[in-house]
Amino acid sequence: DAGVTQSPTHLIKxxxxxVTLRCSPxxxxxxxxxxxxxLGQGPQFIFQYYEEEERQRGNFPDRFSGHQFPNYSSxxxxxxxxxxxxxxxxxxxxxxxxxxxxxxxxxxxxxxxL
Amino acid sequence: GESVGLHLPTLSVQEGDNSxxxxxxxxxxxxxxxxxxxxxxxxxxxxxxIRSNMDKRQGQRVTVLLNKTVKHLxxxxxxxxxxxxxxxxxxxxxxxxxxxxxxxxxxGTKLSVKx
Numbered sequence: 001d002a003g004v005t006q007s008p009t010h011l012i013k014x015x016x017x018x019v020t021l022r023c024s025p026x027x028x029x030x031x032x033x034x035x036x037x038x039l040g041q042g043p044q045f046i047f048q049y050y051e052e053e054e055r056q057r058g059n060f061p062d063r064f065s066g067h068q069f070p071n072y073s074s075x076x077x078x079x080x081x082x083x084x085x086x087x088x089x090x091x092x093x094x095x096x097x098x099x100x101x102x103x104x105x106x107x108x109x110x111x112x113x114l
Numbered sequence: 115g116e117s118v119g120l121h122l123p124t125l126s127v128q129e130g131d132n133s134x135x136x137x138x139x140x141x142x143x144x145x146x147x148x149x150x151x152x153x154x155x156x157x158x159x160x161x162x163x164i165r166s167n168m169d170k171r172q173g174q175r176v177t178v179l180l181n182k183t184v185k186h187l188x189x190x191x192x193x194x195x196x197x198x199x200x201x202x203x204x205x206x207x208x209x210x211x212x213x214x215x216x217x218x219x220x221x222g223t224k225l226s227v228k229x
Contacts, residue, residue, distance in 0.1 A: 004157075033216060040122060042203050042219030043158065056216050090157050092217075102148065103217060105157035 002027055004106035012112045013081050021109045025093030031105060032074040034066060035090040045088055049074050050096075072082050073097040078111075086113045121200060124224045131189040133227075137204035137220045141187060144206035148217070149178060149189045153200045161189070162201075191225075199227045 005024045013019050025032050031050045039044035045058035049068035068074045070092075078085055088110050092103035127133050139147065145166040148156035164171045164178045164187075170195050171178050177190040187204050205217040 035217075042205075042222055043217070045216040045218070048216060058216065102160055102163060104160060105150070107157045 004091055005103055006089075006091050006106040006109050008109060009107070010110045010112075012114065014114050015081055015083060017081050018077065018079045019081060019111060021078075021111070022073065023076070023090075023093075023106060024073045025091075026104050029093035029095050029104070030072050031094045031096060032068060032072065033094070034074070034076045034093065034094045035105075036060070037088040037090055037108070039087070046076070052073050055102030080105075083112045083113050086111060122222050122224045124226060126226045126228060128152075129194060129227055129229050131194055131195060133184050133189075133198070133225060135189045135191075135223045135225065137187040138191075139185050139187055139204065139206045139220060140218065141206060141208045143183075143216075144208045146207040147178070147180060147187055148205045148207075149176075149187075150203045150205060150219075151198075151200045151201060152222070158203060165213045183212050187220075194225075194227050196227045196229055199225055201225070 003025050007022045024031055033048040034046040036046055037043040046060050046064055047057045047066055048055050052068045061080045065077045088108040090108045091106045094103045148163040149161040150191050151161050152158045162173045162176050162178050169180050176194045179188045191198055201222040203222045204220040207217055
């Protein structure tokens with residue numbers, strides 16, 4: 001049973017560039033959430049996708065956008081990168097929208113903005 | 115969310131001892147709580163969860179205790195092993211106010227197990 005997978009594992013970009021990160025959910029899951037984890041901190045919720053729509057959003061600017069595909073995989077896009085966007089980006093999958101379903105995390109994508 | 119900088123609270127224990135990691139959560143409306151373990155360079159790994167209608171739940175070598183009166187959560191690890199060394203996060207899921215499903219993570223605790 002494949003767990004949550006993310007690509008790429010590492011990425012280096014410069015300020016002002018745009019980046020796309022990818023996530024495939026755990027088999028049987030249909031909901032994908034994205035989190036940003038700065039060094040030494042807990043993950044911060046960015047947004048959640050279900051049925052190809054953004055259902056919830058955390059306190060992140062519009063530079064952060066996403067997409068979910070019919071096969072439940074998801075992308076996170078960040079435009080006009082800032083130095084402060086350097087972080088580990090985590091994807092988590094779960095089943096359904098109701099609160100309380102366990103979210104399983106992928107290994108993350110380490111983004112470095114120079 | 116809160117900023118804790120680079121200095122996580124650290125718990126150092128001897129191999130074979132029991133470990134207790136504590137967490138204060140923020141939202142009295144939260145009804146689902148999870149403990150995650152995060153090893154260096156990896157994503158958070160699910161350990162154990164508990165719902166607000168319970169005050170204790172046991173897994174393999176781990177026990178979670180929930181005290182809703184003081185909004186406190188703890189994780190107990192029995193017979194701690196070197197492989198338990200990691201950062202441990204508690205997370206809560208509020209289910210009111212349109213915020214179903216997103217996890218709010220607490221401050222992590224770094225567990226260091228001495229052989």
